[in-house]
Amino acid sequence: xxxxxxxxxxxxxxxxxxxxxxxxxxxxxxxxxxxxxxxxxxxxxxxxxxxxxxxxxxxxxxxxxxxxxxxxxxxxxxxxxxxxxxxxxxxxxxxxxxxxxxxxxxxxxxxxxxxxxxxxxxxxxxxxxxxxxxxxxxxxxxxxxxxxxxxxxxxxxxxxxxxxxxxxxxxxxxxxxxxxxxxxxxxxxxxxxxxxxxxxxxxxxxxxxxxxxxxxxxxxxxxxxxxxxxxxxxxxxxxxxxxxxxxxxxxxxxxxxxxxxxxxxxxxxxxxxxxxxxxxxxxxxxxxxxxxxxxxxxxxx
Numbered sequence: 001x002x003x004x005x006x007x008x009x010x011x012x013x014x015x016x017x018x019x020x021x022x023x024x025x026x027x028x029x030x031x032x033x034x035x036x037x038x039x040x041x042x043x044x045x046x047x048x049x050x051x052x053x054x055x056x057x058x059x060x061x062x063x064x065x066x067x068x069x070x071x072x073x074x075x076x077x078x079x080x081x082x083x084x085x086x087x088x089x090x091x092x093x094x095x096x097x098x099x100x101x102x103x104x105x106x107x108x109x110x111x112x113x114x115x116x117x118x119x120x121x122x123x124x125x126x127x128x129x130x131x132x133x134x135x136x137x138x139x140x141x142x143x144x145x146x147x148x149x150x151x152x153x154x155x156x157x158x159x160x161x162x163x164x165x166x167x168x169x170x171x172x173x174x175x176x177x178x179x180x181x182x183x184x185x186x187x188x189x190x191x192x193x194x195x196x197x198x199x200x201x202x203x204x205x206x207x208x209x210x211x212x213x214x215x216x217x218x219x220x221x222x223x224x225x226x227x228x229x230x231x232x233x234x235x236x237x238x239x240x241x242x243x244x245x246x247x248x249x250x251x252x253x254x255x256x257x258x259x260x261x262x263x264x265x266x267x268x269x270x271x272x273x274x275x276x277x278x279x280x281x282x283x284x285x286x287x288x289x290x291x292x293x294x295x296x297x298x299x300x301x
Contacts, residue, residue, distance in 0.1 A: 002119060002122060003119075004118075005115045006132070009114060011023055014108070018086055025039050026055075027055055032123065037140075054075065069093065073097060083102060084101055087103045127207050130206070139203060142242070145210050146245040147250075148217060149249075152213075155168075155211055162207075162208055164208050166201075167210070198242075208286065216229075217261075220258045220261050245267055247268050248267055251272055251275065252273055254271055
């Protein structure tokens, strides 16, 4: 919670050790990161591994409870066609669980010397442990700043300063291509392309993604009626769960319809007078988000 590099090592070790591997992803409804999301991450990380999502609440099977391993062994057996031969784990419970299953315990990096990280450490300081977060998980923790400024170049400049990535203004990019299908220039298609660009880049970004446009501004500036705009945005946000920016920094004057749209969707807006103030506002926000990791340039892990 979340899956991290140590989990990846554990599972890849087990895949190399045995031919038939089953991975149990056990989640509870009250946990901070939803179980369905974590299971979806695991499916993307290990598409060729048999994954079993265990969601039932078993209060008496907490690790500190007496007889917990026997209860877990029964839960595991009920989901397997045959008893397991091996149990792979990086924590102490693996030994007792293997004994309860009549299996051989294979410890994998139990002292966490290969990957000195834990899920709790990542939740407490995701930016400090960025290199241990798998790419499919990074969008959950990444922050995104959308910049609305006349030149359209500040996103790229800031991205280079922070050694990270930026999403171009997709409509502007499209206008630069002489021979272009007219259908691709429709507002809904442009907003969809902008959303796809940002989602793809969030997988590779170094903690922060800067973007020179956003789907809401694309639709608003194109004059799409509010009801139609909201319908398109609802579809986009359902398809792209990390679409909303953490902050929109806009250089005055800000179009009133865009300002109203931002307020309607609850996207935070900071209005500034010019590019330099925008740069300072972004730096202040990044200092707050990144803390000790904001100083200087950031290496990409």
